[in-house]
Amino acid sequence: MVKEKFNVAVVGATGAVGQAMISMLESRDFPTDELRLLASKRSVGKKVMYKGKELEIQEANENAFAGIDIALFSAGGSVSKALAPAAVKSGAIVVDNTSAFRMDENVPLIVPEVNIERAKDHQGIIANPNCSTIQMVVALKPIFDKWGIKRIVVSTYQAVSGSGVEAVKELQAQAQAVLDGKTDFPKEILPVGSLPKHYQIAFNAIPQIDVFEDNGFTKEEMKMVNETQKIFEDSSIEVTPTAVRIGIVNGHSEAIYVETKEAFDMKDVVASLSNFEGLQVVDNIQEQEYPLATDVDGKLDVYVGRIRKDLYNEKGINMWVVADNLLKGAAWNAVQIAEYLTKTKEVWK
Amino acid sequence: MVKEKFNVAVVGATGAVGQAMISMLESRDFPTDELRLLASKRSVGKKVMYKGKELEIQEANENAFAGIDIALFSAGGSVSKALAPAAVKSGAIVVDNTSAFRMDENVPLIVPEVNIERAKDHQGIIANPNCSTIQMVVALKPIFDKWGIKRIVVSTYQAVSGSGVEAVKELQAQAQAVLDGKTDFPKEILPVGSLPKHYQIAFNAIPQIDVFEDNGFTKEEMKMVNETQKIFEDSSIEVTPTAVRIGIVNGHSEAIYVETKEAFDMKDVVASLSNFEGLQVVDNIQEQEYPLATDVDGKLDVYVGRIRKDLYNEKGINMWVVADNLLKGAAWNAVQIAEYLTKTKEVWK
Structure with a gap:
């Protein structure tokens, strides 16, 4: 000390x-x-x-x-x-x-x-780092260390809590209004408070988080590109992100496709994920076990499931990564x- | 006639x-x-x-x-x-x-x-075909015709209406219960009624649609692989799907990364999507315009936005594809x- x-x-x-x-x-x-x-x-x-x-x-x-x-x-x-x-x-x-x-x-x-x-x-x-980057790099670190990473294609399912307390209140108010059959209710915060247009997030999916950059990607998406390269100290990693906000209170999920540099055995991949500090493998499809946003609320670790070899690329792995974006994120x-x-x-x- | x-x-x-x-x-x-x-x-x-x-x-x-x-x-x-x-x-x-x-x-x-x-x-x-396949192949057809398709990585954001009227009622009942601060409420239908375990879909994302196959992919995901190849009559197309149910009443969204066989100019890609019957391009990021599930409810066409060239692959295109799964799907x-x-x-x- x-x-x-x-x-x-x-x-x-x-x-x-x-x-x-x-x-x-x-x-x-x-x-x-x-x-x-x-x-x-x-x-x-x-x-x-x-x-x-x-x-x-x-x-x-x-x-x-x-x-x-x-x-x-x-x-x-x-x-x-x-x-x-x-x-x-x-x-x-x-x-x-x-x-x-x-x-x-x-x-x-x-x-x-x-x-x-x-x-x-x-x-x-x-x-x-940004919340969506943090949970992704924790899940990818054991793979990066053993087999290297050439390419990542990631789609996010991000919760509203990342936009703040008021955004969560608006989600809840919108959800109640929709359930009450109302069609006119406040839409003032999401996707980006400071931009002119706002959309319903309750019972919806908005493919914009943060402002757009000139290349057509959002700032949130570019964070996932740039921060991942900086954290892994490897600017050759190709990241293709789509960042999407959905009507969830808390807990980000990510569908990740990753291509390694070196060949692997899937058993070794699962073992190295299982043994990695801070990562919890919840992956038993026979028992319908995989991580869910509602289950990780309040948890400190990153959760990974749906781990499966790609159908076509011998060096491709797919996984579903979930974490509490306010905590680990x-x-x-x-x-x-x-x-x-x-x-x-x-x-x- | x-x-x-x-x-x-x-x-x-x-x-x-x-x-x-x-x-x-x-x-x-x-x-x-x-x-x-x-x-x-x-x-x-x-x-x-x-x-x-x-x-x-x-x-x-x-x-x-x-x-x-x-x-x-x-x-x-x-x-x-x-x-x-x-x-x-x-x-x-x-x-x-x-x-x-x-x-x-x-x-x-x-x-x-x-x-x-x-x-x-x-x-x-x-x-x-399956709903998630239909909207994807409509959006990809003009690209397939002009430049060929080598590879697709797709993550879905699928609505509950695809699971039937009772599933929608359960989503709404769960959402109301969550808003009322209840923690104990019926979870009896999703992800798959006939399987033993059921999870909350309101304010959640469940990475399982239909039963699992031996390769670790779900039947829904394998439909996207097999049906796409059959419809395009091209078994060389590599499809990597992750099918996810989210707490939306109606309207499926898909984040699609597609790699063509031939080189393209992005202007031609956007033009051929715009000119394609049954496809509506809603893509003006300066004006925050992109398709949303809540906007396509009741519409017959497939909607595409967030069309952008990949950051790394010269032959890579990303897009966000939304359709009414009960209608076009x-x-x-x-x-x-x-x-x-x-x-x-x-x-x-």
């Missing part, structure tokens, strides 16, 4: 991920001395329970980080860009859950099961990194 | 697809002389409105087809196996929406936009075939 206890800040403490970070810190009995909850002005004064004590939300600003050892950011990219450098300047290590610094070459992009050692290279900021991955920091002398320079 | 009017039977008249067949016949002003509605014993005597007249359901049995010209079957594979030969024997042409005869080499498997000419080869029975495709029969002398031998 580097120190007995750490002063930890959570920036964006009132958001869906911020709240999940706080409950992760509590449920993991994280060695916090002070836990400082930061958010925008309008949340100042709100009370949050943590380890039996009532904590008051304070304003997130440049002066809010004095004495902080570890700052977990999840208040949007612009807040991270504005305040993460200040947190670093006051001596904190930042674990940033936004996309602000992920592709910055001086910022390690960390999924603990995959590349935690890279955290030692940090220069103050460590980035948490965000809050737990960040707290996992923070736990590593508490145990690793070399990161404290 | 072969005749002025035809005697038409609908077998399975009380099911979701049977009901859709009846309303398709009505809305298309199909040249029916008699419309005979057939179903199992327990539905006999039920009344159905058709073109302003009340029709009474009769029992589907071997003697029910006297005088019938065209018999549309959608009462499950076992009923088709038992009764389609009798219908043929009494002189009807059968259009069968079940999987009973689809892979029979003597039975044409028809999607009118793709291979209607093959209907002339019938020996009494014409098969309607079943009832409309069958009635479309029936309309062709009414206009085509050569099919009446």
